Amino acid sequence: MLERDRELAELLAASDDAGHGWGSVVLVFGEAGIGKTSLVRAFTEAVGADVRVLVGACDDLMAPRALGALRDAAAGTGGPLERTLAEGAAGEAVFAAISAEMSQAGRVVLVVEDVHWADDATLDALTYLAGRVDDLGTVLVLTFRDDELGTRHPLQRLLGALTRARVRRLPLRPLSPDAVARLAAGSGRDPRTLHAVTCGNPFYVTEVLADTPGEVPETVADAVLARVRVLGEDCRTALEQLSVVPTHVGLRLAEELLGDRLDALAEAERRGIVEVRPEGLAFRHELARRAIEGSLPALRRRTLDRAVVRALLARREPDRDRLLHHAVRSDDAETIAAHAPAAAREAARAGSHRQALTHFEAALRHPDRFTAADRAGLMDDYAWELYNAHRFTSAVRAGQEAVRLYEPSADPAAFGRALVRLSRHHYMTGETDAAEDAVSRAVRVLDPLGRTPELASALTHQGALLALTGHSERAVRVLDQARRLAGEHGCPDLISLCLNYLGVARADLGEPAPALRCVRESLATALHAGSHESAARAYTNLAELLYRFGDFAGLDRCVEEGLAFTRECGFWSHAYNLDVHRCLALMRRGETASAEQGLRALVEGVDDPGMLYVYSVPPYARLLARRGDAGAEKPLIQAWHRALRQRSLPGLAYAGIAYAEWAWLARRPEAAGAVRDLLLPFLDRPGRESFRAELLWHLARSGPAAEPFEGCPEPYAASLRGDWRTAAEGFAAAGAPYEQALELAESGELGPTLTALGVLDRLGASAAADPVRARLRALGLRRVPRGPVPTTRTHPAGLTARQSDVLELLAEGRTNAEIARHLVLSVRTVEHHVAAILDKLGATSRREATETARAAGLLGLGPAAPTRWDPGSPGTVGFA
Incomplete structure (x- = not known):
């Protein structure tokens, strides 16, 4: 110690x-x-x-x-x-x-x-x-x-x-040279050499000191093996057997493995190599076990693992996870086939999805040990675990193999279930046509069986696809039928899903209030029944609708609750979706650095986001485009083409609007025209007014002016009418500084245009700021602000620019409400920033964070001043 x-x-x-x-x-x-x-x-x-x-x-x-x-x-x-x-x-x-x-x-x-x-x-x-x-x-x-x-x-x-x-x-840091010298006192070892070789690692130091004096071993393994070599042969043999068992060996298992040789371990215990703990025998450290195990020839390890398998199989209820660990290492196909499927399904029920995948993969490496029907069931369940792991493309391949194996069987119910799952896998890869084909086939297979739970599931998923692809009237009919059938069989998870997608369909029919009621009822139903995956879907669709309807306060609440739920329950694709919408809200409020940081983590941190690519990439590319990054074009084009293939409304809207904004910023009117021709007809129906208005707002900057349409929401309608002042006031009231700045830049007046430039510079939107500078020169301003001086994007403590601002105000003793007023943020947003600051500085209180920041020289780096434009004073200039 x-x-x-x-x-x-x-x-x-x-x-x-x-x-x-x-x-x-x-x-x-x-x-x-x-x-x-x-x-x-x-x-x-x-x-x-x-x-x-x-x-x-x-x-x-x-x-x-x-x-x-x-x-x-x-x-x-x-x-x-x-x-x-x-x-x-x-x-x-x-x-x-x-x-x-x-x-x-x-x-x-x-x-x-x-x-x-x-x-x-x-x-x-x-x-x-x-x-x-x-x-x-x-x-x-x-x-x-x-x-x-x-x-x-x-x-x-x-x-x-x-x-x-x-x-x-x-x-925990390594021991200092002084501490190593204290440990080495009287050992005959040179403390400086000992510290240099061990780098102060306490276990390594004590292993060396426990050995007979001589040269200091160069590695931990060498130090351990040097101590083992002086033990008696029986003791070494017993240690080798124990070394293939990770963590610890229960006393019962040790007796089964060693028999009379168990007493031989007393020598190793006296020398501090193994310990007797309440849970059984264990090496003093896992490094010692690995050193001994690593020294064994492969055939010897295989023999020792086989001995553990025999001992565990002799029990009435063997520990399957330990059994399979040793069966796989010893290539015991019979044991793997007998126990891996059950272990995989137990792990899946417990929510240990990575562990379920490992067991399924072990079983499927021995296909000849299973009948075709059993192999089909294994492959179907394996595909579902791949889906849970975000490996959507692999899930499709496994699901297709399950369907192939099931087709000749005499179990149409199982065949139909596999088709429904395959439909979901296809949809998550963005292959909507294939998803529709699979679920339609499932309905045809299951319909002759009568009003079964399997048919309820197939109809639910068919209705969901209809709702997601804009066939809303038919979706309502199919989902109502599925809901009645699910009710007959007492399937709350399916009832929840039906309500969820009924909400999506009603939103698309221009019924926002009933739509939100449906999705909220879906969420309540799922939570009450403990149907976690259905609840996770309800959170994501509720977030999408709240964003579409512009209820950002409701979106904040939904995302906060939904992220906590999906992360706790391990639904990472749903958490991904919710995180995207958290970042969309940050973008809207002008918290550009935080939004970009969050979106970058999503885009770069997940190998296979599947259909969610068209959710995360477009807003991330928009932020890149706003600051003039040429890297925005390629991912935007990819997202747009994937969205066209996928055909879901959110994906098309997010990708198309982002592409239209990029086309304006990049001076590419032909790209804007292509988006207009393909996307506008799709958005020309009730329930899609907010997306249509935002698209027209961006298109108007690249080409001919657009007129507001019936039902066009404010403040977009004011902008399309040419009323920049009303539009700017509306965006300001909505807490949307980027959009407000673009309206101020349309004023043709010096004061508002100069204010717009300050906002855009603060947001890092250089591509949008450059034409504003040209307008200021045209308005006769002789000294146009050059914009922010480039500085390092890396804060010493990893804080974002906005978090650095909040930290400065924390150091002044400001309350969250005062910080919110000063930086023109919501109190909830400030709370999130304060929590992130405490986390990054390793502090447990605001005072401790301030003291840590002051000691580390993190204060005085310059908080950004808030930017406001007073519509009552057209000549006001207020920019950072």
Whole structure:
């Protein structure tokens, strides 16, 4: 515990705070061997007797046990979490059980070690808990190896969701030369050489010091193996057997594997190589286990894994995840075929979708072990897990294979179900024609079977596609039929989906109020029934409608709730959609840097967004186009062509309007004309007025002026009438500074035009600002502002420009309301910025953030002044 006093004090302070009702998340991280487990053990031993400590660890298995760490933590408590997990529950039931467990009398500390190995269901449960630790007065301690986290590591989802929690970050650093010298005192080792070779890694240092004096081994593995070589042969043989079992070996399993040789491990225990823990035998550190395992020849490892398989199979109820880990490593096809399908489906039910994929893939590597019907079912379920994993193209291929295998079978119901799923996979890749063909075929296959639940599902998805592609009248008829049939069979998930897409269809029929009521009823139905995927779809369609109808306050609420729900439940494609709409709202409010940052993460961070490409790429490319980036053209063209193939209204509108804006900014009127000819007829119907108005507004800047149409919403109608002042006031009232600036630039008056330039410069919209400068010169202004001086786009603490502004005002002691007034933002937006600042600075309070920023020299970098134009004073100039 050398040089860990501060970290231990932080953990104990978190426990004390929890005693006063202030729960928190504590992140303990660093490289392997840095002392995370030692620190956590010292903490759990030091807390008071009135603190209930639950400890679990994640497994380094091929497919970690679903909710394994939580099962270990709750084992023997007899509480609600242990009971719920024993019943095989998942999702909401597990979330409720965690809350109930943490709400029991007294302080609770939950430690989950090695969360970099966590399964999806565990990550979802921890994300849920992390958002509620403050209310529950719980301390959640998570340990992980930060050097193993790439930008796409699943744990990043949990870490990214911690903005709502009180978080303490405890990075563990290597030991200093002085600390290494203290450890080496009297060992005969040269402390400087020891520190240079080990880089101060505590485990490496202690392994070297535990060996006989001599040269310092160059690697951790060398140090471990040097100690093992001096052990007796029986002890080494036993260690080799244990080394193929990750994490720990239960005492029962150790006895089954070693028999009389178990006693031989006493020598290794005395030398500190293995430990006896409550959960069983374990190496002192995972690095030691890996060093021994890595030294074994491949055939020897295979033999030892086979021994573990035999021992586990001898049990009445073997641990399937451990069994399959060793069966795959030893290429035991018979065991894999017998157990992988069930393990995959159990993992899927628990919400551990990555683990389900791993088990399905293991099973499908041995197709000859299954009948055609069983293989079809495996492939169909595998395709669904690929869909959940965002691997939409692969899902289509697997779904097509399932349909091919099912077709000759005598099970039309299963064949129809596979066709419905294949339709969904096709739609998510943007292949709408293929999706319609598959679901129509499903209806034809299932209709002769009568009024079955499978037919209700097929009709639901057929109606959904009709609603999404603008066939609204027919969609209403099909969805009403599907809803009645779903009601007969008590299928709340299908009832929810029917209501959801009825809302989409009614919006397209020009009925906004009934449309929103339908989608909100869909959401309530799904949440009440625990139909999580249906609820996730309801959140996304509600966000799309709120954006279309211009209800940005409602959109903020929907996105906040929806993102929390979809991230907790692991619906990442739905979270992606909601995140797009969060960024669209930021764009609208002129928070360009935050919007661009969020959209870039979506566009560059997901390999296969499928049909959602036409949601995220167009707004991102619009922001690039506004600042004159030539890289905007290619993705916009791709998005436009994909949207035409996809034929959904939001996709066509987002891509087409973005393309029209780019055509104006890039001085490409022929591109604007192509969009006009293809998209305007599609938007010329009730329910699409907002999209049509925005498109005409941009097209009018590239070519002939457009006239407002019947039902054209303000302030677009005012602009199309040529009333720039009313339009500017309308956009200002709506909190849309970019659109307001473009209207002011049409004034032909010096003051408003100069104000427009200031707004566009502040927003970084240089492509739109350049023609405004030309207008100012034409109006006789001799010294036209040059625009913002180029500065580095990288803030030392990773803050966006707007977050830097908020930080400056925080340092002045301003309240959120005062900051909102000063920067012309909503209070809710300021709250989000403050939470992000605390997160990035590793602070738990506004005061701590200010002190950290001041100490790091982050203040005084220059907040942007708010930009306003007073319509009552045409000559007013107010720009940054």
